[in-house]
Amino acid sequence: xxxxxxxxxxxxxxxxxxxxxxxxxxxxxxxxxxxxxxxxxxxxxxxxxxxxxxxx
Numbered sequence: 536x537x538x539x540x541x542x543x544x545x546x547x548x549x550x551x552x553x554x555x556x557x558x559x560x561x562x563x564x565x566x567x568x569x570x571x572x573x574x575x576x577x578x579x580x581x582x583x584x585x586x587x588x589x590x591x
Contacts, residue, residue, distance in 0.1 A: 559587055 551557070566583050567575065 563587070 552560070563583060566586075
């Protein structure tokens with residue numbers, strides 16, 4: 536048997552993601568609504584991130 540070489544996949548360079556990931560990314564974009572990261576308050580960031588892990 537031949538060993539196969541595992542290729543590392545850089546997830547940051549993928550053109551598309553799985554549908555659950557893409558829907559979560561869209562939700563986050565809507566909550567941020569085209570503001571700069573420096574304009575978002577720490578508490579708001581905590582709410583956005585914690586909402587990703589809540590089960591609906």
